[in-house]
Amino acid sequence: xxxxNLVAKIWSFCDTLRDDGVSYSDYLEQITYLLxxxxxxxxxxxxxxxxxxxxxxxxxxFFINHPIEGLTLDYINALNSLSQSGKMLGNIFSGAQNKxxxxxxxxxLIELLDEDNWVSEAVDIKGDIYESxxxxxxxxxxxxxxxxxxxxxxxxxECIKPKPLETISDPTCGTxxxxxxxxxxxxxSYGKELQDTSKKEFLQFRTFExxxxxxxxxxxxxxxxxxxxxxxxxxxxxxxxxxxLLEPIKNRVKIVLANxxxxxxxxxxxTNDEKLAKxxxxxxxxxxxxxxxxxxxxxVQHIVNMLEENGRAAIVLPDNVLFxxxxxxxxxxxxxxxxxxxxxxxxxxxxxxxxxxxxxxxxLEKKKRxxxxxxxxxxxxxxxxxxxxxxKKHPLQFENLKAFISCYQAENRDKTDDTWSEQNLNGRxxxxxxxxLISRDKVNFDVLWLKDDSxxxxxxxxxxxxxxxxxxxxxxxSLNSYKEVVRxxxxx
Numbered sequence: 001x002x003x004x005n006l007v008a009k010i011w012s013f014c015d016t017l018r019d020d021g022v023s024y025s026d027y028l029e030q031i032t033y034l035l036x037x038x039x040x041x042x043x044x045x046x047x048x049x050x051x052x053x054x055x056x057x058x059x060x061x062f063f064i065n066h067p068i069e070g071l072t073l074d075y076i077n078a079l080n081s082l083s084q085s086g087k088m089l090g091n092i093f094s095g096a097q098n099k100x101x102x103x104x105x106x107x108x109l110i111e112l113l114d115e116d117n118w119v120s121e122a123v124d125i126k127g128d129i130y131e132s133x134x135x136x137x138x139x140x141x142x143x144x145x146x147x148x149x150x151x152x153x154x155x156x157x158e159c160i161k162p163k164p165l166e167t168i169s170d171p172t173c174g175t176x177x178x179x180x181x182x183x184x185x186x187x188x189s190y191g192k193e194l195q196d197t198s199k200k201e202f203l204q205f206r207t208f209e210x211x212x213x214x215x216x217x218x219x220x221x222x223x224x225x226x227x228x229x230x231x232x233x234x235x236x237x238x239x240x241x242x243x244x245l246l247e248p249i250k251n252r253v254k255i256v257l258a259n260x261x262x263x264x265x266x267x268x269x270x271t272n273d274e275k276l277a278k279x280x281x282x283x284x285x286x287x288x289x290x291x292x293x294x295x296x297x298x299x300v301q302h303i304v305n306m307l308e309e310n311g312r313a314a315i316v317l318p319d320n321v322l323f324x325x326x327x328x329x330x331x332x333x334x335x336x337x338x339x340x341x342x343x344x345x346x347x348x349x350x351x352x353x354x355x356x357x358x359x360x361x362x363x364l365e366k367k368k369r370x371x372x373x374x375x376x377x378x379x380x381x382x383x384x385x386x387x388x389x390x391x392k393k394h395p396l397q398f399e400n401l402k403a404f405i406s407c408y409q410a411e412n413r414d415k416t417d418d419t420w421s422e423q424n425l426n427g428r429x430x431x432x433x434x435x436x437l438i439s440r441d442k443v444n445f446d447v448l449w450l451k452d453d454s455x456x457x458x459x460x461x462x463x464x465x466x467x468x469x470x471x472x473x474x475x476x477x478s479l480n481s482y483k484e485v486v487r488x489x490x491x492x
Contacts, residue, residue: 010112017100017105020102020105023099029219029220030099032219032220032223033079033092033096036093036223036226041059042118043119053085055081055082057074057081058078058081068107071103072101072102072106075098083095083096087236088232088235094219118227148174148178149396151400152351152401153181153257154181154185155398155405156181156314157184157257158405160363161189162185164193164202165199165202167206167209167254168254168257170258171256171303172260172299173212174217175224176210177259178258180224182208182255182257183228183229203230205237207230208239209237209238209251209253210237210238210240212240218240244302245285245298245299246283248285248287249302249306253311254308258315262295262357267281268282269282269283269291270288271288272288272291273291287305288305289301291327292326294328297321300315300331304366309367310365312363313366317361318357319360322444323445335362335375338367338369339364339365340375341364341375342364342379343378343408344361345360345363345404346360346380347384348387348389348396350389351391351395356472379408379413380430381429382449382450385450385451386450386452406418413431416429425451
């Protein structure tokens with residue numbers, strides 16, 4: 001309850017600042033800068049007694065005791081000094097700018113953050129507070145319209161089951177949602193084992209590697225990890241401000257968890273053709289299977305190449321990846337051949353901030369190339385047909401996905417309760433063999449077997465709000481499909 005009150009108090013102050021032109025994302029950035037200084041101050045006191053070499057006139061005590069006069073100028077000077085301090089300080093404050101120009105309001109925010117002790121054994125509570133602020137920013141600004149719901153992240157991590165000393169990467173990490181899900185799972189499943197010094201240090205500094213092209217987002221990811229006990233004031237995990245697709249892979253990893261950007265086309269095309277790569281706007285990646293400007297198809301190829309042998313991945317992808325022809329067909333064939341694509345989870349609309357978004361989660365394992373395809377069977381779990389969710393009144397909860405997790409983890413999947421069969425035509429978990437999939441037109445993974453009965457029985461119609469949301473989602477989805485057709489025609 002205290003955490004919720006603190007989030008509400010800090011976030012409500014943003015409404016005051018909006019009159020001065022401070023956006024939600026700008027406000028969250030200022031909180032990040034100040035909160036870091038607040039925590040550094042707390043760590044400098046007993047029982048921690050740590051010295052973080054915060055430059056003179058840049059520390060928390062300087063600002064909490066600073067009079068209104070000259071506060072804004074000294075804050076700007078401090079941000080400049082901190083950005084040049086290197087390591088954790090340099091990463092957090094890189095390119096930092098003051099967006100709160102009213103000294104009275106800047107002072108008020110400092111006082112709000114000073115009301116609570118942010119350093120305590122309850123690291124998860126403080127991390128949850130910060131993550132709640134991130135989610136509020138995503139909801140309010142629209143910038144996080146594809147912000148991965150925590151329920152989905154938790155379900156994915158429960159299936160992937162990360163272990164201590166395994167490396168985990170996200171080539172489009174955003175504010176670090178998948179990393180936090182992995183941290184929560186590791187702490188709850190291996191708490192005692194992680195007391196070992198070497199394993200604890202590995203989790204803190206060498207487990208996670210992420211990329212994001214937006215500096216402010218990468219900064220939020222670092223701060224989020226720090227509040228969840230990863231990294232310290234002097235050393236950070238590898239969170240790079242780069243387009244991960246543009247660099248060759250240097251180190252392969254055990255696990256990749258990712259929700260790549262949903263935008264269809266990119267400003268460049270990635271190709272494995274050296275002749276094409278000599279042309280402008282083409283990027284050469286000899287480890288790719290085919291040429292494409294479709295972001296999701298690029299990331300699928302990139303993620304498979306990121307994995308070490310027997311490494312595993314879970315990738316959130318829109319429907320077009322399942323059925324798109326051309327490069328899409330080539331990539332689907334290659335996935336079946338070179339990985340064990342063992343499970344696909346179909347998710348419903350109404351779970352993202354953007355309407356009409358239909359996504360799937362592909363679970364696969366990287367395998368050594370063989371003469372025969374590595375994928376023998378693909379299990380599909382349809383949590384879409386006849387499923388209705390909305391963001392406010394009926395949001396997707398982790399509990400909604402427990403049946404899928406049970407099917408995924410079953411030793412004998414053919415005997416799980418939810419498995420489809422001739423005797424159970426409503427089963428949501430169904431197996432398709434390699435031969436069945438490869439024989440479908442364009443190796444189409446967009447398989448349907450459940451009867452959509454939402455509109456058959458008038459007495460069983462959904463609630464009006466759900467019905468309205470379904471109509472909106474259907475229209476938005478159709479519009480997205482038409483846009484994709486136009487994009488394809490423009491490229492031919």
